Amino acid sequence: AQTVTQSQPEMSVQEAETVTLSCTYDTSESDYYLFWYKQPPSRQMILVIRQEAYKQQNATENRFSVNFQKAAKSFSLKISDSQLGDAAMYFCAYNGNSGYALNFGKGTSLLVTP
Amino acid sequence: DSGVTQTPKHLITATGQRVTLRCSPRSGDLSVYWYQQSLDQGLQFLIQYYNGEERAKGNILERFSAQQFPDLHSELNLSSLELGDSALYFCASSVGAETNYGYTFGSGTRLTVV
Numbered sequence: 001a002q003t004v005t006q007s008q009p010e011m012s013v014q015e016a017e018t019v020t021l022s023c024t025y026d027t028s029e030s031d032y033y034l035f036w037y038k039q040p041p042s043r044q045m046i047l048v049i050r051q052e053a054y055k056q057q058n059a060t061e062n063r064f065s066v067n068f069q070k071a072a073k074s075f076s077l078k079i080s081d082s083q084l085g086d087a088a089m090y091f092c093a094y095n096g097n098s099g100y101a102l103n104f105g106k107g108t109s110l111l112v113t114p
Numbered sequence: 115d116s117g118v119t120q121t122p123k124h125l126i127t128a129t130g131q132r133v134t135l136r137c138s139p140r141s142g143d144l145s146v147y148w149y150q151q152s153l154d155q156g157l158q159f160l161i162q163y164y165n166g167e168e169r170a171k172g173n174i175l176e177r178f179s180a181q182q183f184p185d186l187h188s189e190l191n192l193s194s195l196e197l198g199d200s201a202l203y204f205c206a207s208s209v210g211a212e213t214n215y216g217y218t219f220g221s222g223t224r225l226t227v228v
Binding site for chain 1: 147156157162169170172202204211212213215222
């Protein structure tokens with residue numbers, strides 16, 4: 001099974017600053033999909049951004065963008081102009097052509113300070 | 115409100131007991147997925163149903179079972195409960211059988227086994 005690794009258990013950022021959360025994955029597939037999910041204290045899992053591996057262009061959703069490095073199997077999330085509401089657990093997830101379910105990393109807890 | 119409804123939100127029960135968790139998918143979604151989230155194991159995929167049929171199985175214990183009914187709601191049955199089964203159980207749904215576009219999650223059921 002593909003493994004997803006988030007090497008930063010906790011990160012901290014000041015309001016209005018930029019932070020990057022890291023994610024690496026292990027796969028032998030060439031076509032797959034990557035996701036970032038946010039889990040705020042309400043515990044609701046919310047889809048933040050999605051990337052298709054066959055697209056070289058990095059996905060962007062407002063203040064959220066990714067740096068997708070296919071050869072390095074790296075998929076980092078950049079949050080610009082951080083807001084207090086961005087404080088949450090962030091999970092990286094992988095879905096390949098041979099898989100029916102999303103495979104999640106262990107998560108990174110993001111703290112946003114005023 | 116994500117459109118995926120899980121009940122109950124909280125459940126406290128004793129070891130050895132059996133409980134049923136319920137999930138109603140978002141309108142129009144045919145797939146239902148069950149995940150277990152614990153502090154040490156992270157988000158673990160349990161099982162997927164698509165249009166009433168089991169589609170994929172993950173790390174689901176033999177003491178656990180699930181089904182999807184004709185109205186597409188799903189139930190996860192947990193029996194002979196152990197302390198280690200205490201976790202947050204998520205249901206998620208998607209339109210099709212594949213997960214290329216990610217899921218929509220419910221708000222989860224917090225199970226505490228005492």
